[in-house]
Amino acid sequence: MIPAIELENLSVLFNGRPILKSLNGAFYGRAIGLLGPNGAGKSTLIQTLLGFHPPTRGFARVLGMDVRTQIRKIRHAIGYMPENDSFITRMTGIRLVRMMAELSGLPPAEALERAHETLFHLGLGEARYRDVGTYSLGMKQMAKLAVAIVHGPRMLILDEPTNGLDADGRKRMLEIIREIRDSRDTQIILCSHLLRDVEECCDEVVILKDGLLVTHCNLEAERRTNRKFIQVEARGETGAFLNRVEQLGCELAVNGSRRLEMILPDTGEVRDLYQLAAETGVQIRRLDFKRDSLQDIFLKAMEGSNGRT
């Protein structure tokens, strides 16, 4: 399987100042979240993948294509939604989207049809003959998304797509992103400082800090692990209970006399624990699934930044 993005000692310098420092990794997810504090190098990484900045050292590949030598092919396969306002004044929504589709290589008739279809799909059908400059902030975000997806790209790069959107707008934007992700045709790179957006849409997360790749984790695998990681607060004589739990195949850690932490085996279920507790006369006062949220992952990454993956 070809990774969506592959980085090999990728470094980017501006005026001798390192912005990206020897990034390594291969990311395969259908939706990859790119996280990091301001100045971490997220936008520079995106712009390097788009060929706006040449790598100073190392390699970057998008869908298996090298950004140095095959940038035109990459741009055929990519749709990009920039973070800031990006539109052309005195141009209607339909003309803007159609022109961008044609610039991506679609024949004029096809471009016009897809422009109509995309604007309707994103809820701008009624406003498509209006000057883009008169759109509200939310409509402008949707227009940018329309420009990014009108040519049906294989990869969609979204830079802060929910910026400035109200609750409804944000919900709608995330729904559309998930819908595109689930179409299985398009891979998504979502750059956002909103952890919830990334958590709701992405199955893989890359965290950058100070130009270093500090964490790369598979959210799906993380979620699966979380479902099996359990904290239990028990009362009564726990010795027999612990033996039976170990026999069940659980990895076990005793934290004090009452607090137990355990990882259930793949075949184990929570109801087995209740059954064992009943059989051994132990009361389970509290049972928590340890939830290592994206926020925990992010905070851990921010604490130690040794460039590990």
Next chain:
Amino acid sequence: MAVHRRGYRQYDGPRTPERWRFWILSRFAFNSVFRLRLVAIFYVICFIPALIASSAVYLSHNIDVLTSLFPGERFADTELVPVTAEFFLFLMTFQASLSVFVTALVGPGLVSPDLTNNALPLYFSRPFSRGEYVLGKFSVLFVLLSLITGVPMLFIFFLKSSLAGWSWFVDHIDLAFAIVIGSIVWVTLLSLVALASSAWLRWRPAAAGMLFALLFFPTGFGQAANEIMRTGWGSLFNAIVVIGTVWNSLFYLNDPQGYVAAARALNPMGRNIDPIPAWTAWLMVGSVCAVSLLMINRKIRAHEVVR
């Protein structure tokens, strides 16, 4: 399925050839330009002098038509409008003046709207390079200005050739060459200066003003330099003298005496100062084009590097 019911889908149909993709930008720009009524009307007016000139050329070979139009008048059986280098130079100068106004109306709206609203990443994240972007925008002005300068003059040249015969065409083929090269040089110069000012000044009226300022402010400076230092080199800053010298060198390619007379006539201070050599005028035009390209290159980027 109706268009408004369709969802997201990938596109795997045919793609247009990349070689002509820059023209998409020009096509959309033409559409925007002619939506402004003022531009459309003025552009049509720009054809009138060439139309009058071509009518005069036609009538000078069809005295009977002229006589039927003005019954009672007697017209000499000589050429009514002599189609010479002077004729084309006069027409070129007139059309070139009109082209400055067309450029002032069209040029500022080409690049500045893209920069004002940060639209360049939308272009350059596609299979569309900076070079193609500049070529697309340049083509808009190049085509519009060529249609009111070189093209009508070439039309007149071929009209005259068809009326005067093959021998006239052969004898004056150097005029066709001068028309083509002279118009390309002027249109290229004007288009690049307009694109550069549009790229650097995001406010359209300021960009239009800058175009006139770039053409006429150095003229005053050069004139002052000529007066104070009693030299002719200040004329290198005079846009009219520079482009006039370039045109003279083309239209009088085989007529050195005609060139000297025309060059002296161009001198704003009279005939007591030597005119600038033709090669310096060519060099000046080349330098202005190069500087304009550098200015465009600095501004037309997908991103702004914060230093």
